[in-house]
Amino acid sequence: MSIIKFTKDHEWIKLDGEVATVGITDYAQQQLGDVVFVELPEVGRNVVAGKEAAVVESVKAASEVYAPVAGDVVEVNEALADDPALVNRDPQGEGWFVKLRIENQGDLDDLLDEAAYKEYCEGLH
Amino acid sequence: MSDNKSGQGQSNEGAVPVPPSPDLLLTTPLHELHVELGAKMVPFAGYDMPVQYPLGILKEHLHTRAAAGLFDVSHMGQVRLTGDNPAAALETLVPGEIQALAEGRMRYSLFTNEHGGILDDLMITNMGDHLFLVVNAGCKAADVEHLRTRLAGKAEVEYLGDRALLALQGPQAAEVLGRFVPAAETMKFMSVLEATFRGAPVLITRSGYTGEDGYEISVPNAFAEITARLLLAEEEVEAIGLGARDSLRLEAGLCLYGHDIDTTTTPVEANLNWVIGKRRRAEGGFPGADVILDQLANGTARKRVGIRPDGRAPAREHTQITDAFGAFLGEVTSGGFGPSVNGPVAMGYVATASAAPGTPVNLVVRGKPMPAKVAEMPFFPQRYYRG
Numbered sequence: 001m002s003i004i005k006f007t008k009d010h011e012w013i014k015l016d017g018e019v020a021t022v023g024i025t026d027y028a029q030q031q032l033g034d035v036v037f038v039e040l041p042e043v044g045r046n047v048v049a050g051k052e053a054a055v056v057e058s059v060k061a062a063s064e065v066y067a068p069v070a071g072d073v074v075e076v077n078e079a080l081a082d083d084p085a086l087v088n089r090d091p092q093g094e095g096w097f098v099k100l101r102i103e104n105q106g107d108l109d110d111l112l113d114e115a116a117y118k119e120y121c122e123g124l125h
Numbered sequence: 126m127s128d129n130k131s132g133q134g135q136s137n138e139g140a141v142p143v144p145p146s147p148d149l150l151l152t153t154p155l156h157e158l159h160v161e162l163g164a165k166m167v168p169f170a171g172y173d174m175p176v177q178y179p180l181g182i183l184k185e186h187l188h189t190r191a192a193a194g195l196f197d198v199s200h201m202g203q204v205r206l207t208g209d210n211p212a213a214a215l216e217t218l219v220p221g222e223i224q225a226l227a228e229g230r231m232r233y234s235l236f237t238n239e240h241g242g243i244l245d246d247l248m249i250t251n252m253g254d255h256l257f258l259v260v261n262a263g264c265k266a267a268d269v270e271h272l273r274t275r276l277a278g279k280a281e282v283e284y285l286g287d288r289a290l291l292a293l294q295g296p297q298a299a300e301v302l303g304r305f306v307p308a309a310e311t312m313k314f315m316s317v318l319e320a321t322f323r324g325a326p327v328l329i330t331r332s333g334y335t336g337e338d339g340y341e342i343s344v345p346n347a348f349a350e351i352t353a354r355l356l357l358a359e360e361e362v363e364a365i366g367l368g369a370r371d372s373l374r375l376e377a378g379l380c381l382y383g384h385d386i387d388t389t390t391t392p393v394e395a396n397l398n399w400v401i402g403k404r405r406r407a408e409g410g411f412p413g414a415d416v417i418l419d420q421l422a423n424g425t426a427r428k429r430v431g432i433r434p435d436g437r438a439p440a441r442e443h444t445q446i447t448d449a450f451g452a453f454l455g456e457v458t459s460g461g462f463g464p465s466v467n468g469p470v471a472m473g474y475v476a477t478a479s480a481a482p483g484t485p486v487n488l489v490v491r492g493k494p495m496p497a498k499v500a501e502m503p504f505f506p507q508r509y510y511r512g
Binding site: 036037055061081 | 176177181182183184186368369371372437438439441461462464469491
């Protein structure tokens, strides 16, 4: 069974065993608009919680994607190079960014669960 | 509206609106319509303006190039210049040959300063008994002040705060507007027509800032919303926000004031030499003429150029441009993704030795040099109406 958590910066992280998949939420892609480019980290890079892990660019602007928790990048979504709009079409599925081998599963406890994230987004309007 | 008549029979009517406080924004007559259409509103030059509608910037951009887009550009300043010879008066502030501008025709020009820098860019239309100017929203208060101060006793300056401005742009704009104003369909590029749009007195110019055929329609505030609604009801027309306006003009190679041109750039550096009229090159007589004419004769150290990154990553404004060895060449002044080009495009200033199209350069994006090449502009072919 997988666990899915969210950050206030609108990333999601889904843990399956030791590897967690990270992407941006539907709310985030709606705010960004059409994604035209995604810059992904190198496989093997160590990312730090709350620090830049990737960059997502819309027609208008570039935005940083932060690592929800610390870990090593084990895989990146190569499909985004040819089809960055996957982030808009399926942000919480095919439009994932990176897979991390996370350092400490307990770090996920600090993040928002789905209900809390939903409530947080509603408060932003 | 003020009605302060001053000496020599001058009336400098119309105060330029300013936001009542830094936290409050001005609105255009189409504000309610934007909100109703679901626009994302952002502050721009003191106005609450639509950056995009639910369609999104990418599709709005592509729709404008494929059919027709309607833009609210009412934040821009509309100014009437009257007097014995307003064209001669205006020539003391711009390097264009305004006295040679035939009645009914319009021209792009620049207000220059004493150092040859650019105060604003503008459109000038010869209405016969007066000149009609359209200036940038962010500069309009300063422009009107500049005109009133510098042309005192020579021309009267009226700010037309009672008029909205709509732009209808795209290959189907002529067919759409022709349904309401048949004569608009055969207007020449850069010409003006006074007409009636379903009862509203309008001033139509065949112009725009997208690289496409199209029109700008100056309409009394009271008729602005109904005019916009009638145009939007045509099936070819979508509402288009400032986001797509920016990507469209960038692909068309057109300058955005405050970014690609400003008081620190001259018309020659900006590669806008064509704005400087032949007679004006011989005679001078505009602010900064000594600097500008010297640059025309002897060249400049830097030039505005187009740049195409080799990869897919956009290079944004202020991105550093370097040569193959990392030496600084200049900076990107506008950059982003070109939806019709389907890739990143940028413009910026580089050392003149590196300004030839095809010259390889690097763009330093997030600390990493990315290969790019100086490129011809426009990035996307301009498709103005040529009859």
